[in-house]
Amino acid sequence: MAENIISLQGVTKEFTTKSGPVVALRDINLDIERGDSYGIIGLSGAGKSTLVRTINLLEEPTEGKVLFDGRVLTGLKSKELNLQRRKISMIFQQFNLLMQRDAVGNICFPLEIAGVPKAEAVAKAEELLKVVDLEERAHSYPSQLSGGQKQRVAIARALASDPEVILCDEATSALDPKTTRSILTLLRKINEERGITLVVITHEMGVIKQLCNKVAVIEGGEIVERGPVKEIFANPKTKAARKLFFPDAGEREMPHVRTAVKNRLRLAFNEQTAYKPIIANMILEIGEPVNMLYANMDALLDEQKGQMVIALSDDKEIAEKQKAYLMKEGVNFTEIPEDSDYYDYPVNGPEEEVSE
Amino acid sequence: MDAQTLLKLLGEGTVQTLIMTLVGTLVSYMIGLPVGVSLITSSPNGIRPMPVYNKVMGFIVNVIRSMPFLILMIAFMPYIRILIGTGIGTAATTAALILAAWPFVARMVEQSLLEVDPGVIEAAQAMGASNMQIIRKVLLLEARPSLLNGAAVATITILGYSAMAGTLGGGGLGDIAIRFGHYRFQPTVMWITIIVLVVLVQIMQEIGIRVAAKLDNRIN
Ligand SMILES: Nc1ncnc2c1ncn2[C@@H]1O[C@H](COP(=O)(O)OP(=O)(O)O)[C@@H](O)[C@H]1O
Ligand SMILES: [Mg+2]
Numbered sequence: 001m002a003e004n005i006i007s008l009q010g011v012t013k014e015f016t017t018k019s020g021p022v023v024a025l026r027d028i029n030l031d032i033e034r035g036d037s038y039g040i041i042g043l044s045g046a047g048k049s050t051l052v053r054t055i056n057l058l059e060e061p062t063e064g065k066v067l068f069d070g071r072v073l074t075g076l077k078s079k080e081l082n083l084q085r086r087k088i089s090m091i092f093q094q095f096n097l098l099m100q101r102d103a104v105g106n107i108c109f110p111l112e113i114a115g116v117p118k119a120e121a122v123a124k125a126e127e128l129l130k131v132v133d134l135e136e137r138a139h140s141y142p143s144q145l146s147g148g149q150k151q152r153v154a155i156a157r158a159l160a161s162d163p164e165v166i167l168c169d170e171a172t173s174a175l176d177p178k179t180t181r182s183i184l185t186l187l188r189k190i191n192e193e194r195g196i197t198l199v200v201i202t203h204e205m206g207v208i209k210q211l212c213n214k215v216a217v218i219e220g221g222e223i224v225e226r227g228p229v230k231e232i233f234a235n236p237k238t239k240a241a242r243k244l245f246f247p248d249a250g251e252r253e254m255p256h257v258r259t260a261v262k263n264r265l266r267l268a269f270n271e272q273t274a275y276k277p278i279i280a281n282m283i284l285e286i287g288e289p290v291n292m293l294y295a296n297m298d299a300l301l302d303e304q305k306g307q308m309v310i311a312l313s314d315d316k317e318i319a320e321k322q323k324a325y326l327m328k329e330g331v332n333f334t335e336i337p338e339d340s341d342y343y344d345y346p347v348n349g350p351e352e353e354v355s356e
Numbered sequence: 357m358d359a360q361t362l363l364k365l366l367g368e369g370t371v372q373t374l375i376m377t378l379v380g381t382l383v384s385y386m387i388g389l390p391v392g393v394s395l396i397t398s399s400p401n402g403i404r405p406m407p408v409y410n411k412v413m414g415f416i417v418n419v420i421r422s423m424p425f426l427i428l429m430i431a432f433m434p435y436i437r438i439l440i441g442t443g444i445g446t447a448a449t450t451a452a453l454i455l456a457a458w459p460f461v462a463r464m465v466e467q468s469l470l471e472v473d474p475g476v477i478e479a480a481q482a483m484g485a486s487n488m489q490i491i492r493k494v495l496l497l498e499a500r501p502s503l504l505n506g507a508a509v510a511t512i513t514i515l516g517y518s519a520m521a522g523t524l525g526g527g528g529l530g531d532i533a534i535r536f537g538h539y540r541f542q543p544t545v546m547w548i549t550i551i552v553l554v555v556l557v558q559i560m561q562e563i564g565i566r567v568a569a570k571l572d573n574r575i576n
Contacts, residue, residue, distance in 0.1 A: 097479075098494065099473075099476075100497050100500060109493070
């Protein structure tokens, strides 16, 4: 079993502001295993940045402990903390490159801080530029680079100190979709090939789907749901998770999904069921049409996953047959009661909501 | 006054003015630069907040800055005389310049450093940079163009002070302007000193702008 590289234990963070105290994090307990690509998703203001910043103590927790590789970081003297921080790199939404240094100079920066001889640092920087596919821009300054190129320099800089963890705070939120994909691909490669643990902060589900194996959903400074991405995607237990995983269903006007349609079922397809024409076969076999209300296929890392809402036949007997067919085919489903909100019901039956 | 005497007079005056200005600026920076840096680092959002120091130093800087230079110089002349043995001439003027200019320099430096992106400072902290490393490698380097522009402004301001000090027997071009141009009513001398001062200011401004631009890597 992999050991925990990062462990937050009872972490609470309270900010004192002019208008009184703001609790940004409330009793966070989180274990991240070595090699994980751990996503933390939540809406704006949920506390994601504060959470990730407590990991390297840019934000000192008001209460609780932060452990890195088994060592307690909270309460360390700044000298020792600085030594530990060299093993935890960070990349940012706004890249945060030194404007007065070229790409190589920026990548050398963490090495300079660590006292690595200049020639050695430059050699390493040039090698890392190849890793991020930016050799030809070695002597460009940040003001001469595009957003995606700046983030590549920032990633190379993050790799320079041979870190064990890279913290990514909305690393692709300032980038266009195509650049986002290429940066996510690069990060995934770094995670897989170098075994570097990633902590990925984002408000976009797409990032989690393309990059993460585990995810925690944060809302109002608390983690309301967590687990392997596949599981949460197949069966999000909290409303917060459902909203984040299937934002489309809420944003689009889909009165037929929400309201008077009877006999609605929500189906979840997995790697085994996603590629089969199950619905089509069911219609052929039972000889009764179904009404399709919503469908969405998605890739999680490389696995195919799908969500669908259908309405079964009004005839009770036929509806039972249809359900039996779906069960036989191994499709997870749940009935959605009339007049209920799409988000109100989890996939595998109305389980207990995780307390919020 | 014949042309040769005038030329010699002006030459000496210019050299004196330049020495007072440059020495005054240099020493003002030796005091004002660290103070400016400390005002940034000790501020509530700084890398090492020190509220009491920040308030006290900010107050001292403000008090001195709010005194007009001539008043400050007159008020402090007796102490300068005790300190360096003379109350007139270039040495005394330079001392007064430094006294008046270091808080000005400190504020200029503070303004320049405020322009440094806090995100970059944070990135350096996340990498494990010490506060000293952040000051040297991030704050001062990232703010370099702005600091150099500020240095040109500071030098020009100090040049102006040194000319004012001339009216109190401080030596240099101001001294010449007051003694010959004003008291002996020689408008030619007056205007020539003015022209020399304008040219000096232009040169300093130009050097400042060029060096700052040359050393700025935020090319577009
Ligand atoms: N330095 C700060 N001072 C006061 N309040 C803060 C500070 N940083 C964050 N907060 C508050 O904490 C909450 C969480 O913020 P943040 O972690 O930035 O959220 P997210 O990254 O999820 O958008 C917000 O209510 C925010 O206003
Ligand atoms: Mg944030």
